[in-house]
Amino acid sequence: MSARQVTLAEVAKQAGVSLATASRVLNGSTRQVSEELSDRVLRTAEQLGYVPNASAQALARNSSSLVGLVVHDITDPYFSCIAAGVTRVAEEAGLVVVLGTTGRRPEREVELLSTLRAHRARAVVLAGSRTTDRASQSRLAAEIDAFTEQGGRVACVSQAKLGTDTVVPGNRAGGRALARELAALGHKKFAVLGGPSELVVARDRLAGFKAGLADAGVAPPLVVNGAFTRDGGYEAALEMLASKSRATCVFAVTDVMAMGAMAALRERGVRVPEDMSIAGFDDIPTLRDTVPALSTVRLPLEEMGEIAAGLVLDAGGDEARTVRVAGEVVLRASTAHN
Amino acid sequence: MSARQVTLAEVAKQAGVSLATASRVLNGSTRQVSEELSDRVLRTAEQLGYVPNASAQALARNSSSLVGLVVHDITDPYFSCIAAGVTRVAEEAGLVVVLGTTGRRPEREVELLSTLRAHRARAVVLAGSRTTDRASQSRLAAEIDAFTEQGGRVACVSQAKLGTDTVVPGNRAGGRALARELAALGHKKFAVLGGPSELVVARDRLAGFKAGLADAGVAPPLVVNGAFTRDGGYEAALEMLASKSRATCVFAVTDVMAMGAMAALRERGVRVPEDMSIAGFDDIPTLRDTVPALSTVRLPLEEMGEIAAGLVLDAGGDEARTVRVAGEVVLRASTAHN
């Protein structure tokens, strides 16, 4: 037990140099160290199995090698893809990712940010979807300020307007383009399975979709709201069916919701796409294996994670940068002509 | 900018007490502090917005509030479910989860463990699958030793024999039970899409499956190895079809592989389950939405994550504990009588 951790001081003594020199060698400061000493230090460090104490470094430097990542639910493919992108970039930069999950509770987001601040995380990627709730928005904004004032950087995925770097998917444009293509298939009556009305992402996609229908001269859709999850889609689809709407095409604002909706349709004996067409949004990887294959608006999820991590990691200017990524409509077997 | 972080010293001065007292109040040491002072400290801390510096605490206490979680690929539902379980428990315990992804490279696992050690992580959950490669095994074992000697705890999911706490799913038993049930459906010729031959999990499941077939007096299966991924399953299935085996039932050692295999069968016009039955292992959540629904061996993935986190977080005795979780055969639409 307790084979006391090797410290820099031990390495220095062993190598016969000062603490300062050892530190300079082992972390590559701006200062030069003669090759001879440098070698000696490197060698003894190696031989003693020296591992720097990250907490001590963080304390001395007043900045750690931690990058925060806040998501609602890591089992949701949307988030796990973004997480993959973020971790890849962070790990390449020699940083370490701290994963926080909110379970979709806005106050958890604030707590997590505060924890991350306590840990002097260098940066945070907020991948949760923004709500329109005033109170939680302002608490979040306060935490973000506290975080940035302390020298940390914050980037958001798909939630602009917080004064931070942001990766914004073309939610509105994607919804609009999708609506047009669906209308072009000849559908006249649409339904939308929307997310909770306070979620900005859901609202944007819905608004875009409506605009697209309007472009095509099609009547506004029936809108049914549900939770932003697979089960939410399932419930919403049942409700839609119960409403006796005559929709021939339904748009779920999220692929996960669409999956739930398809399950509901299947159970009720509604054939896709013969009886009803259905489309989602995001193009999560699991879509590849659904039958029929789901039409959707493709978002480069992992890449979005990478971009967010990139934004948050390179110093950048003072002002908030925004990177827009376009969604691409992908029609597959789940949507047919009407 | 730089609204210097509030320190304990400032709180103490402001409240008119010593550093020691402030510390004792704000972290609940064994020592008592009079209610009056305590109140004063609490109040000023609140009012100044004091957030303790986690690095400093970690340094002073020589132990942090970090818990490591090492997985191969966070987008794989198997791992993301385990991750969900681990994060839930960790967050409840007021700890913070550090996510590391290996991309299935054993040496990455060692690197990550070393990083985690540098951060003085309190514990680590290794969710990757163990390989049989000697060299990487011993390097990993060395890192694990270093980690535990430094006071950290390590738990593994599904990889026993490393001298650590372990959550072991009934891979062998599950495979065996599945084979029996499948044989009971009347199938005589089986194929198995196995993972890479050096993965212990894959081998165990395969071995169990073979044993089950033997129990039922059925001939040994054709085994095709592929990567432990969706695409690996796809490729393996194609290879199996090309081999002209007369198998009527195929077992993929992983649900993700089974998904890929189903895609391959679909493409080749092989109907499931009419032409061929197929079963997987794990029961990842996405299975709910495949058509036909996939038969599998259900593992309580999130719970396994919770158990692992639980093991690693409560001190426990010195000796390695092992928790076995049983797999439960779930027959669904993808398997039919022959």
Place this chain on the structure above:
DNA sequence: GCAGCGCTGGAAAGCGCTTTCCCGCCACGC
């Protein structure tokens, strides 16, 4: 020949917290 410079090495002052040690105070027992 000497002031001045650039460069390398080391001493030491922190970084923000925890915890030991010590001190003074009070209640108690004799």
Place this chain on the structure above:
DNA sequence: GCGTGGCGGGAAAGCGCTTTCCAGCGCTGC
């Protein structure tokens, strides 16, 4: 009345590192 012990409070010594500051040295340039 005084020694004792318990208890609440504070001073200060670290925890392991980074970084500033200073000392020494060999050069260059006038």
